Amino acid sequence: MTNPLTLRSISAAVGDLGWRYVLGTLRASVPVGSVRQAAEVAARCVTVAGDDADGHLWLDLRHDHVVLTLQTLGAAAVTGRDVELAVRLTGSLRELDLDPAPAGTQLLELAIDALDIAAIRPFWKAIFAYEDEAGWTGGTQAPIVDPLRLGPAVWFQQMDVPRPQRNRIHFDISVPHDQAQARVDAALAAGGVMVSADRAPMFWILADAEGNEACITTWQGRD
Template sequence: MDRILTRQEASDAVGGDGWRYLLGSLRAQVPAASPADAAAMAARAVAACGEHADGHLRVDVRADRVVLALQTLDLGTVTTRDTDLARRITAAGLATAPGTPRPVQLVEIAIDALDIPAVRPFWKTILGYADESQSDGDTTAAIVDPLGEGPAVWFQRMDAPRPHRNRIHLDICVPHDEAAARIAAALAAGGRLLSDAAAPAFWVLADVEGNEACVTTWQGRDGVVSGGVEMRL
C-alpha cells in the first residue's frame, strides 16, 4: 500500500533530482526548445508513469517548458507512489531545472472572514470553482479551479473586524531553498518585511502602501496557526 509521506520525507526523497515539494505536491519544470519538443516530453512523462499517470500526474505544456506535478489525487497529498514516479520521470531523461526560467511556485489567494461558511459560497460560485478533493464537505475548506488554471482560494478566520487592513492577500508558495532569494528581491523592489515570526512557514511582506503578501514554504508548518485556523499545507 502506498504510504503518505511527511513534508520532510517528500522533499528529501526527490530534492536531489530537481523536484520540489509545494502545497502537497511534487513539482518540476523541464526546459523545452519548442512546443513540439514540450509535447514530446509530456508524452514521455506520461509513458514513464504508465498505468499510474491518471491518478497522479498533471502536465502543463508551454512553448518553452513543461511543468510537471505529482500528487496522489484521491488523497490530495504526496505518497511513496509519487516519489517513485518522480524518479521514473527523471530516469526517462527529463532533466528538471528548478531555477530556469523561474523556480516552480504556486500562488494562492487568502480571504480573511468572520463567517467563512457565509462568504465561501459566493467566491465558489463567482469564480466557477469547486471543493478540494479532500475537503469532505467542510464548509470552511479551500476552493479550487476544477480546470487547474486559476489559483486556489482559502479562507482564514478572523476573531474581529479589521476595517483598516486589507483582508485579501496573495500567498506565494516557493521551494524552501528559494525563499530567502525571493524575499530579498521583494525587499529590494521596495517591499517591507512586516513579520517573520512564523518563518520558515511564512513571511509577511507589504508594498509601500501596506498591501500584504506572504512568501510561504512547506517547512515549519506542523502546528502553525494564523487567524484562528491552521495554515494551509
C-alpha cells in the same frame, strides 16, 4: 503506498532529482526547445507513469518548458507513489539529457480573511466557478480550486474579530523552500517592507509601500 508522508521526508526524497514540494504537490520544470519537444516530453512522461498517469500526473506545456506536477488526486496530498513516480520520471528524462529543475515551480493562492467562512465561501466558489479540493479534510477552511488547475487556489482564514484597518484579501506565493529567502530579499529590494518573519520559514508577511500584504510560504514548519 497511499499514506501521506511527512513533508520533510518528501522534500528530502526528491531534492536531488530537481523536484520541489510546493503546496501539496511535487513540481519540476523541464526546459525544452519547441512545442514539439514539449509534446514529446509529455508523451514520454505519460508512458513512464503508465496506469498511474491519470491519478497522479498533470502537465503544463509551453514552447520552452514543461511543468510536471505529481499529487495523489482525490487525497489532496503527496504519497509514496508520487515520490516513486518522480524518481522514475527523472531517470527517464535524464536518458534524453533533460534534467528536471525547480525553476518556475511556484504556486499562487488567494487568502480571504472572514468572520463567517461558511457564509462567504459559497459566493467565492460560485463566482470563480471553482470546486472543493478533493480529499481536503479542513472543514469550512478547505480550499476551492479551479477544475482546470489554471487559476490560483482560494483558501479562507478564520478571523476572531473584524479588522477594518487592513486588507482582508492577501496573496500567498508558495515557493520551493530553498528559493524562499531569495524571493523575500527581492521583494524587500523592490521597495517592500517586512511585516513579520516570526513564523519563517513557514511564511514571511511582507507589504508594499501602501500596506498591501503578501506572504511568501514554504512547506517547512508544517509537519
